[in-house]
Amino acid sequence: MHRRQFLHLTGLSSAGLLLSGCGTNFLSDLAGNATEPFNQKVEELLLKPQTLVPEFPISQIEPEKLLVNTFRSTPQIDPAQYRLIIDGEVAQPMQLSLEDIYKLPFRSMVIRHVCVEGWAAIVQWGGVPLRELIQLAQPKNSAKYVYFQSVDRYYESWDMASCLHPQTLMAYQKNGEPLPIDNGAPLRLAAPIKLGYKQSKWVTRITLTSQLLKYKGYWEDQGYEWFAGL
Amino acid sequence: MTSNSLERQPARMPKRPKQALLAKIFHWVNIVSVSIMLTSGLQIYNANPVFGGRAGPHVFPLFTLGGWLAGGRDWHFAAMTLFALNLLWYGVYIGLTRRWKNRFVGGNDVKALQVGQNQKRNAYAWHRIVYTAIVPILLLAVFTGIGMYKPAQFYWIVDAFGGWDALRIVHFMTVPTVIGFAIAHSLLALKVGGTRLLESMFW
Structure with missing residues (x-):
């Protein structure tokens, strides 16, 4: 009872902070903005774009x-x-049905899914590598970023190098079974190299852009870090 | 009378110990950066407590920095470089100046404790043991932190601790350890050198 009341209280207070996030967290934003460009450079350097992250049995x-x-x-x-x-x-802009997607090269991986909240889980994801889809559409040289639009209006943007990583998948399988709707069926992003909030569920549109737009992602636009590499 | 005794005091007081400027700078930067790392770390902890998950006990907001998860992460990642680089240059400094040999715990302290006759010498030995022991703890915080920050690129750090949960617990346990250290370190410093020693380290 106490715990529930406490959770209720903390839930309310964090919701309040979320709403007034920009105003009350001015100093946090300042600290973040001052150091994030440097941290992002380090993150980009640490990312090995074509090296596989070790997988689990x-x-x-x-x-x-x-x-x-x-x-x-x-x-x-x-x-x-x-x-x-x-x-x-x-x-080559395109529209693919699920049947089309299932015919494309399949990759399965067992990786650690890490949430920004601090928890992690080892998960098997199966699907088509995103780079196969990008190559099918024949990206222009100007393409540097990729936007993901979801049915629930969640949106995300990634750097191109992370999208072309061999373990970045548009997944339709989880733990050996068809992807459950709660986990993003029919198609979601899955990768060992980004935090969970980068891995959009229910993706319906992939848009390549030459630059980052004003809107970078649902959580990023509220203060989360954009690169969020692992 | 009063003014007289006040005037005489400085002459009677033993000289304040002299501390190397670089040691003082390290000490200050360490206090500030560790405080930011600790409080912003507890903010991040609250997003999903290490013990008990979302239903587990949360840290009282008074002790957290950042207001919410993203703010906590902003502070944590802003201060981490300062904290780690401060340890790095200090490590180089004590290596080059050989401070490592005579300013940290050594065989002579262990010997003093074994003989155990001189109370003052024993307290000093404990003082040196405690502030030497915190160094590997701070390095452990950095090491486990790198593993949590980039677990895909530094998967071997996660593996070295036997998995994600164990890594998280070790990283978190540096918090109570550092708090305990701060208390013990202050008390021992007072016991060994009184307020003069404390002041010499800060100003």
Whole structure:
């Protein structure tokens, strides 16, 4: 009872802070803005764009540890109607159905999924490497960033190097089974090299851009770090 | 009378110990950066407590910095470079000046404790043991922190601790250790050299 009341209180207070985040956290923003450009440089240097992050044996999967964080509610998606749009700085914009996507090269990986909140879970993800999709659409040289639009209006943006990493997948399988709707079915981002909030669920549109836009991502626009590399 | 005794006091007082300027700078930067790391770290802790997860006990907001998770991370990642580089240059400094040999715990302290006759000498030995022991703890905080900051690039750090949860626990345990150290270190310094020693380290 006490614990519940306490949680309720902390929930309320953090919601309040979230709403007034920009104003009350002026100093935090200042500290972040002063050091983030340097930290991001270090993060970019640390990222090995073509080196595989070591994977885990299937026996080490931790199904109960993967928590579901959804910023609004779980959307309803009809798999037959579903289309993935790839557009922006590409020579060949396209729309793919799930059948088209399932025919593309498949990759399975067992990796550690790390949440910004501090928890982590070893998960198996299966799907098409994002770089296969990007190559299909024939990216222009000007393409430097990739935006992801989701059905629930969640949005994200990534640097191109991380998108082309061989373990960055558009996943439709989790722990050996079809991806559950709560985890982002029919198609979500999954990668061992970015924090969980970068890994959009229910993705319907992938847009290549030449620069970062004013809106960088749902959480980033509220103060989270943009690069969020692991 | 009063003014007379006041005037005489400086002459009677033993000289304040002299501390190397660089040691004082290290000490100050360390206090400030550790305080930021500690309080912003507890803010991050509250997003998903190491012990008990979301339902586990949270740290009282008075002791946290940043207001919410992103603010806590802002502070943590702003101060981490300062904290780590401060340790780095200090390590080079005590190596080059051989301070490591005579300003930290040595065989003579252990010997003094074994003989155990001189109370003052024993307190001094404990003082040196305690402030020497915190150095590897601070380095452990940096090491485990790098593992948590970039677990994909430094997967071997995570592996060395047997997994993510163990790594997180070790990283967090540096917090109560540092708090305990700060208390013991202050008390021992007072016991060994009184307020004169304390002042000599700060000003």
